[in-house]
Amino acid sequence: MAAEAKAPTRRVSSQRTTAELLRVIFLPLGQLFAFILGSAVVLGLIVVVLSFLLSRDDPKIFQTAIAILPQVIIDGIVRGFLFATIALGYTMVYGVLEFINFAHGEIFMVGGFVGAGVAYLLNQWGILSNLPALLFVIITVLIGMTVSGLLAMGTERIAYRPLRNAPRLVPLISAIGMSLVLQDMVRLIATNTPLGFNARFETPNFGKPFQLASIPLGDRGIPVLIGPKAVIFIVAALLMLLALNYLVNATRLGKAIRAVAQDRATASLMGINVNQIISLTFLIGGALGGAAGVLFGMNIGTVNPYMGFIPGLKAFTAAVLGGIGNITGAMVGGIVLGFLEAFVASYLSLFTGGNFSGASYADIAAFSILILILIFRPEGLLGESTTQKV
Amino acid sequence: MALLELQNVHTYYGKIHALKGISVHIEKGEIVTLIGSNGAGKSTTLRTISGLLTPRHGQVMLNDKRIDHVPPHEIVKMGVAQSPEGRRIFPRLTVLENLELGAYLHDTRSEAYHADLERVLTLFPRLRERVAQKGGTLSGGEQQMLAIGRALMTRPSVLLLDEPSMGLAPVLVEQIFEIIQEINSQGMTVLLVEQNALQALSIANRGYVLQSGAIVLEDDAKALIENEMVQKAYLGLE
Ligand SMILES: Nc1ncnc2c1ncn2[C@@H]1O[C@H](COP(=O)(O)OP(=O)(O)OP(=O)(O)O)[C@@H](O)[C@H]1O
Ligand SMILES: [Mg+2]
Numbered sequence: 001m002a003a004e005a006k007a008p009t010r011r012v013s014s015q016r017t018t019a020e021l022l023r024v025i026f027l028p029l030g031q032l033f034a035f036i037l038g039s040a041v042v043l044g045l046i047v048v049v050l051s052f053l054l055s056r057d058d059p060k061i062f063q064t065a066i067a068i069l070p071q072v073i074i075d076g077i078v079r080g081f082l083f084a085t086i087a088l089g090y091t092m093v094y095g096v097l098e099f100i101n102f103a104h105g106e107i108f109m110v111g112g113f114v115g116a117g118v119a120y121l122l123n124q125w126g127i128l129s130n131l132p133a134l135l136f137v138i139i140t141v142l143i144g145m146t147v148s149g150l151l152a153m154g155t156e157r158i159a160y161r162p163l164r165n166a167p168r169l170v171p172l173i174s175a176i177g178m179s180l181v182l183q184d185m186v187r188l189i190a191t192n193t194p195l196g197f198n199a200r201f202e203t204p205n206f207g208k209p210f211q212l213a214s215i216p217l218g219d220r221g222i223p224v225l226i227g228p229k230a231v232i233f234i235v236a237a238l239l240m241l242l243a244l245n246y247l248v249n250a251t252r253l254g255k256a257i258r259a260v261a262q263d264r265a266t267a268s269l270m271g272i273n274v275n276q277i278i279s280l281t282f283l284i285g286g287a288l289g290g291a292a293g294v295l296f297g298m299n300i301g302t303v304n305p306y307m308g309f310i311p312g313l314k315a316f317t318a319a320v321l322g323g324i325g326n327i328t329g330a331m332v333g334g335i336v337l338g339f340l341e342a343f344v345a346s347y348l349s350l351f352t353g354g355n356f357s358g359a360s361y362a363d364i365a366a367f368s369i370l371i372l373i374l375i376f377r378p379e380g381l382l383g384e385s386t387t388q389k390v
Numbered sequence: 391m392a393l394l395e396l397q398n399v400h401t402y403y404g405k406i407h408a409l410k411g412i413s414v415h416i417e418k419g420e421i422v423t424l425i426g427s428n429g430a431g432k433s434t435t436l437r438t439i440s441g442l443l444t445p446r447h448g449q450v451m452l453n454d455k456r457i458d459h460v461p462p463h464e465i466v467k468m469g470v471a472q473s474p475e476g477r478r479i480f481p482r483l484t485v486l487e488n489l490e491l492g493a494y495l496h497d498t499r500s501e502a503y504h505a506d507l508e509r510v511l512t513l514f515p516r517l518r519e520r521v522a523q524k525g526g527t528l529s530g531g532e533q534q535m536l537a538i539g540r541a542l543m544t545r546p547s548v549l550l551l552d553e554p555s556m557g558l559a560p561v562l563v564e565q566i567f568e569i570i571q572e573i574n575s576q577g578m579t580v581l582l583v584e585q586n587a588l589q590a591l592s593i594a595n596r597g598y599v600l601q602s603g604a605i606v607l608e609d610d611a612k613a614l615i616e617n618e619m620v621q622k623a624y625l626g627l628e
Pocket of ligand 2: 434
């Protein structure tokens with residue numbers, strides 16, 4: 001149809017108004033904050049009640065439980081954002097292909113290694129310690145995102161696309177194979193370079209942790225601390241979530257991604273190059289995973305070729321928890337899981353008189369949740385209809 | 391020179407031989423209809439033209455250029471649009487977003503795009519009232535209008551329609567056929583697949599009868615309506 005019709009008087013706007021745009025971008029973040037607040041309050045209350053009950057035998061339990069609570073919440077937020085950023089990669093790919101990319105944990109790990117490698121080189125050149133911390137973060141994260149994104153795109157091209165029309169189990173097995181290949185390839189590279197199997201992630205000096213508050217406990221004060229790296233992690237994760245929401249909900253590419261997710265054949269009838277969109281989905285998901293890997297490695301100071309496995313599984317749990325295929329759900333699932341883990345890790349040993357060490361049971365908590373959700377609410381916390389799927 | 395031509399096309403689903411060497415030609419400005427019973431291969435023909443299926447033998451020509459190995463998104467670019475069987479609306483996108491996707495290859499800030507949109511919304515006033523509604527919540531008839539409108543938004547030179555009257559109330563069927571005629575009178579070439587053979591033939595210039603993957607009859611639409619075999623098998627007349 002040509003443009004011979006004269007411009008209509010009242011045209012139907014295809015451009016969203018600014019208000020609508022802000023709504024689609026910030027509404028998911030609002031939901032996210034609601035879940036952060038909700039998880040913190042609910043779990044905090046449980047802790048208060050439990051410790052109050054237990055303090056009849058031992059009054060110190062209550063004091064200690066309350067004193068460490070703010071720190072546990074911060075820990076939960078940091079873990080939560082870690083799972084959330086990785087979970088986005090699973091959920092985007094699932095949304096578009098209904099396929100679980102089990103190699104995504106390795107994409108995350110590669111990001112960590114690339115970050116450590118860049119840091120190593122910067123150190124070799126003698127410029128690491130003089131680099132402003134923020135600039136260092138930006139450089140390593142951008143390089144990590146690029147490499148991980150391209151790698152994810154490459155794995156799709158090599159290991160998944162040829163199997164696109166095979167039975168569903170086949171690409172899944174290919175993904176598991178890809179995950180092993182990536183682990184061992186990185187191990188090969190790492191052990192044959194000065195990085196080593198357990199590679200140190202050097203950083204410039206980030207400065208001292210910020211003290212948010214001090215909680216009196218007896219005659220001492222317990223400080224509530226948040227490290228600068230954790231702050232950077234949270235800020236970076238929030239920025240990525242915002243950018244992703246903008247991309248998916250407000251751009252032409254985002255519309256194409258959603259169309260491909262909903263009906264691949266029909267999307268191609270609209271002139272959308274489906275393979276290209278799938279590649280870009282892997283690129284974006286991989287880049288997010290890579291960024292998470294860099295930030296995670298930076299946070300804990302060391303990376304190894306197998307470090308992607310457990311966080312990958314947990315992020316997968318988070319994605320299922322939130323409703324797989326649902327972007328907001330992945331973030332929410334990550335946050336809720338992060339909180340649960342932080343609480344179990346910190347309080348289990350306190351509440352059981354040291355009989356169970358919390359840290360080692362945190363994984364059990366995480367995976368029990370996966371099993372429970374799969375049994376009782378397979379559609380996830382946010383369900384099918386309530387929010388945006390990809 | 392035909393605008394669109396299928397020459398001895400064989401299409402398979404794995405081992406199933408769905409199109410057994412069909413030849414069809416469509417001239418510029420025509421409405422051509424393809425009738426046939428369930429499973430005859432009508433949708434397969436349209437999917438083959440659109441590039442969703444690749445024929446194993448034979449060729450598909452658009453303006454004398456072979457398109458049978460061109461991917462679907464490129465074929466859209468060359469001017470072939472399809473409103474697929476079962477409408478295939480993007481259910482979680484709004485009506486407007488569905489139409490915007492039809493215009494995926496065009497600049498949605500351009501005057502031409504707005505003119506297209508205005509034209510589609512004038513053809514289908516019910517869509518105008520529902521631009522912000524999610525595609526999945528439209529009624530069947532409204533979804534059909536959206537599917538046709540969305541195909542028009544690609545700015546095609548040939549429009550492939552797969553059973554546009556399926557599942558619609560008689561009034562709406564009437565209306566859809568009128569709209570197809572209107573679109574055609576504005577210069578659009580149409581290939582219409584229909585179960586509703588009588589109505590399809592009454593608006594078409596020519597028709598093909600497809601049976602088990604082969605063309606068994608080909609004639610002017612008027613002649614086909616008079617044809618005894620067509621009357622028996624497809625028009626329910628004795
Ligand atoms: N995806 C598929 N896989 C295998 N066989 C298929 C597939 N799609 C269609 N077929 C077979 O190909 C033949 C033609 O199907 P097609 O959908 O083209 O029929 P149709 O003429 O459009 O029928 P209807 O009027 O019921 O829509 C049928 O025998 C059908 O079973
Ligand atoms: Mg059909």
